[in-house]
Amino acid sequence: MKHYLHSFFSPNSIALLGASERASSIGRTVHQNLTSNAFAGPIYLINPNHDVLFEQPCFHSIMDVKQPVELAIIAAPAAVVTKLMDECGKCGVKAVIILTAGFGEGNDSGKRLQESVSHVARRYNIRFIGPNCLGLIRPNSGLNATFHSGKVDTGSIALISQSGALCTSILDWAKSRNIGFSAVVSIGGAADVHFGELLDYLTFDPQTKSILLYIEGINHARSFISELKRASRVKPVLVMKVGRHSQGSTAAQTHTGVISGEDDVFNAVLRQAGVVRGYRVYDLFVAATVLSTNKRLQGENLVIVTNGGGPGAIAADRASDLDLNLLPLSKHSKQQLNEVLPSNWSQDNPIDIIGDAPPQRYKQALSICLADKDIDGIVIILSPQAMTQPLEVAKLIIEAAKESAKMIICCFMGGAQVQQSRALLEKNHIPSYDTPEAAMEAFSYLVNFTRNQKLLLQAPEPLQKEVKVNIEGSKMVIENALSEGRTVLTELESMAILNAYHIPTTRAGLARDATEAVMLAESIGYPVVMKVYSKEITHKSDVGGVRLGISNAEAVKAAYQDIFVAVSKHYPDSEISGVTVESMYTKKNSRELLVGIANDKVFGPVITFGAGGTAVEIMGDREIAIPPLNKTLAQELMIHTRISKMLGKFRQLPACNISAIEHVLLRLSEMACELPWIKELDINPLVVDEENAIALDARIVVAHNAQIGRYTHMAIHPYPVELVTTEVLKSGDVLQIRPIRPEDATIERNFVNGLSAEAKYFRFMQNIKELPQSMLVRFTQIDYDLEMALIAVVGTDSEEREIGVARYVTNIDKTSCEFAVVVADEWHRKGIAMRLMKALIDSARTEGLVSMEGMVLAENKAMLAFCHQLGFDVEQDKLDPSLCNVVKYLRE
Missing domain, CATH: 3.40.630.30 (Gcn5-related N-acetyltransferase (GNAT))
Known part of the structure; x- marks a missing residue:
């Protein structure tokens, strides 16, 4: 069965609406591209002002074409696009590319135009790419439905880009490096056909071996993640996302009319989808080159073989920047290298085989490295010195690579002297770069790809069958608060929800007078913490509403009065219901964490983990994962933070109970899945020691939710x-x-x-x-x-x-x-x-x-x-x- 996007990539016939002979017009450029790239089907020219164009009949309307049209390309003014779409629908056209700009681009008239076009498309069941896009290229079949002026070579890389301008730049850059494409799609505003659908097509496209994405924003989060995960299980997917900082994000939203999510959330999405991210255009092709070899890492240990100390040092520095594991050489490998290398070789990694190294020396060093079972990847650097024979070295590398499954990456520095050698390496599918930094970055992409592919295999289930949680009780607490017009739960309400999900908390109770406070303190046991209890006050410590380390009944009575006096000065008209009395955590071996739930405007609920305490904003130590989680994903979430290094045995402190932290993260994941009313949840601090993890304070923000299905608020549908x-x-x-x-x-x-x-x-x-x-x-x-x-x-x-x-x-x-x-x-x-x-x-x-x-x-x-x-x-x-x-x- 043909894919429903087949008509875009392999149409039998095309109509160009807005065809023109006017110099520099889009209609003229598109016509030239369609007719000069060996497209086999008929091309119908449409323009109401002409009877003949390019010495061919020109129709005033697509309705005058009496033959079937499979793909329509619109290059006409924005004001008439709705009318043209309606005529396409009446003629049975099901695929349209709208090149025209002026839609949905930050102004009301553009948005109305886009809504009008979309409405017509839905009425006739038309799928369209665009508007405001460069178009689509399928080099293998001679289809170039764009206004890009350069030629695009056939290859195995598919490119999907939201920016037409960047798309043309990438194509020009790739042409200069003899890089070809299986497909190029510029989606512009993505008002209809979007990233997820194109990924679905390209995943199973036999011409496509790897996929590059340039993204400004996502407007179909669940489809995007689902298809991204599916694609990356079949072939490498590489992503460049702009809007990493607030200025870039604002620019991207203005440009495309879609929303940019927080960058750390987007990173989490890519990691869990098994995808590699680049931050420069060049990165995409560096990663594509190394991943297209289909060689994968069994581990992350890297060695560098070089004939120059300087290039080796540059490579080692970049490896450190990228947190790559430069493996110290084993005693056995050193002994073997001593037998074949000059006495003044570097004696460690990087392996400097000295500037006068002939091809045979490269071969011997490479053979020893390939035989070492602890070495997973090798970067070979060659600088063209007087006695170097680059072409012979390249041939020896090619032969060695055929006999080994280990990844070999080459860096032949220079220009004319190594050009032929690089071409030979590339022809034999050995990644080759012209700088040490690029070679290190290539290996890092392979490492990240391997790590992320492991995360991709994680398919967590909801955890209710492991721990029975009280979902209905939690809903009642939230609904009661919302019925009172409150969006911030009180501390006792927040703790009640945590308890419903089996997240350990301190013992606590509400005292409405000083005598009741003493009774609670005696029951809980000293020392205790006392906090003001008011549905109107969120940050209690800021208004003098917290007292710590209270150790006797007299102190309880005094603290009760002091809290009322202090809070009344700040909020004289606030309603104070009493004071909560809680047991005070006193263990010395604890570390403070912050865990919680946040809501991204694109991808919905996310789980956060990082360093806790009063300086959490200053520390900025936070990582994010997309729920639902399992133990592997929870562990991955933790290890990316700086605070994780302090959770093990540290100085005089015993190692923390990591399983207890995992338990809390998994409960939060389930909460994010089952309680869509939660918009923010902070447990700060979550104190953890060698025995347990306990929530000392919690803040939950809720809102009314109008979701239709059980998990429609989720970017990833939990296992049903x-x-x-x-x-x-x-x-x-x-x-x-x-x-x-x-x-x-x-x-x-x-x-x-x-x-x-x-x-x-x-x-x-x-x-x-x-x-x-x-x-x-x-x-x-x-x-x-x-x-x-x-x-x-x-x-x-x-x-x-x-x-x-x-x-x-x-x-x-x-x-x-x-x-x-x-x-x-x-x-x-x-x-x-x-x-x-x-x-x-x-x-x-x-x-x-x-x-x-x-x-x-x-x-x-x-x-x-x-x-x-x-x-x-x-x-x-x-x-x-x-x-x-x-x-x-x-x-x-």
Whole structure:
């Protein structure tokens, strides 16, 4: 089945609306690009003011073209674009590229124009790229639907850019370095087709081996993350994001009309999606070069081999900047190097083999490094000195690389003397750079890619089945506050929610007079902390509302009066309900942390972790992760902070209980998933010692939430544990039906490979021996918001076996879905397919879908009968009698 964006990348025919012969006009440049790049299909020129253009017939309207048009390109003034879109819709055009500027760009008239165009597009089910974009290029098929004036070579890199100007700069830069592209898409304002959809297409595009993204802002966060994760499981994805600082962010919003999220949140998104980030245009190609080799790291240990001390030192400095692990040489490797290198070699890493090094010396040093099992990557630096033979060295490196799986990166410094050597290395897929810094950066991208790919494999589930939390009680606390018109919970309310989620807190109670305060203190045990309790006062210490270290009854009475007097001076009209009395944490081995929930304006709730205490803003030690978390993601969140280095054994302090911190982070993750009313939550400090992690203070800000579905506030849909069911079959087998997970790749592959040839043919409508890797990724790395795959498994957790699967994928209209179901041959006629399909239909109905449809081979009589049994309408396809269309309406 063709992808719904196929018409943009491989159209059979094109109409150019706004064609022109006027010099320097967009219409003229686009026409020149379309006709000079060997596009095979017909090109129809549209301009109401001309009968002939470029010695070809020119139509006054696309409605005058009596032949089908698959792709329309609009290069006309903004004022007429809505009318042109309406005419495209009436002619049945389903794909449009709008090059025209003047839409949604920070002014009301532009926004109204964009809304008008989008409305027409929805009415006719038209998909469009733009507006305000450069267009699209597909070099391999001769399609250049842009106004870029240069030629673009065919290659294996796909580029998606929000900025047309930057896109042309990248293309010009790449041309000078003989870098080609599989596809180039400039999306401009991304009013319709967006990053997620283009990633979905390019992920399974056989011409594309790696994907580069230039991003100014994201306006479809969940789709973006889902497709980013799916793409990066199949091929390297490299991202450059502007708006890292407030000035850049403001500029980007003005330019594209989309919102830029906080940069540290965006970094967290990229890490968890297995993606590499660059900060310069050059970075994208450095990373693309090293990742396109398909060699991956088993570890992070790096050695440098150089024939010059200076370049080696530059490389080592850059390695330190990038926190790369320059491995000290083993005793054995040193002994071997001593046998083949001059006595004045550097004796460590970097390995300086001295300036007069001939090719054979490079070969010997490289062989020793490749044989060392502790070395994972090697950077070879060559400076063209009088006795150097760059081409011979390059040939030796190529031969060595063929025999080893280890990553070799080259830096042949200079110009004309090493140009031929670099070209030979690149031809043989060995990354080659002209500066030591670039070579180190290339290795760092490989390290980051490897780390992030490990995070990509994490697919956490909600944690309710591990720890039963009180969601309903928490909702009641929040709803009570909102009903009173309050958005900031009191400390006792905040602590109640933490307790509902099993986050340890200090013992506390509310005293409404001094006598009650003494009774509470005696019950809790001294020393205690006393704090003013008022629904109107948030920062208690700022108004004298906190007293610490109170150790007897007389002090309690005095503190009670002192708090009232101090607070009344600052807030004479505030309503003070009393004073909270809490046990005071007195252990000496603790460290103070800050953990919490924040809400990013693009990606929704995020989990924060960092150093706590009164100077938290000054310290600025904070990292972010996108929920839902699991233990691996929680650990990854911690290790990126400076405070994490103090959580282990430190001077006279014992190591902290890391598991206790993980427990708190996982509870916060679940809170972020299940309580969309929470906009901010700070636990500061969370004190942690060798035994426990305890919340001493908490502040929660809430707001009314108008979400439609359970997890619509989340950028990443949590694993839908509520769909898991278990039953015992008559055979005694325990059958579990559950949504598929990424880690099910092995049992999914074994299941498909074990199907009979007939079952495979009926399911895939073609003969396949085994499931291709790209299809396996697509089947297991799913977006639970847009699709569902329920698998039936038997056996234990350690030896699960998949025996059936039913899945649906939501169609572009977002109201219908396509389904498929298959059961292992030996499990036929045991009710497995019926159980799977009933669960799948219930899931689709819960998601609000209106209909479920599919295509069944007419010869598959058993499947057609099964569809009848489930209430599907069955009709033979009018265009292909070998197929039957089946549809079931999900609403009564």
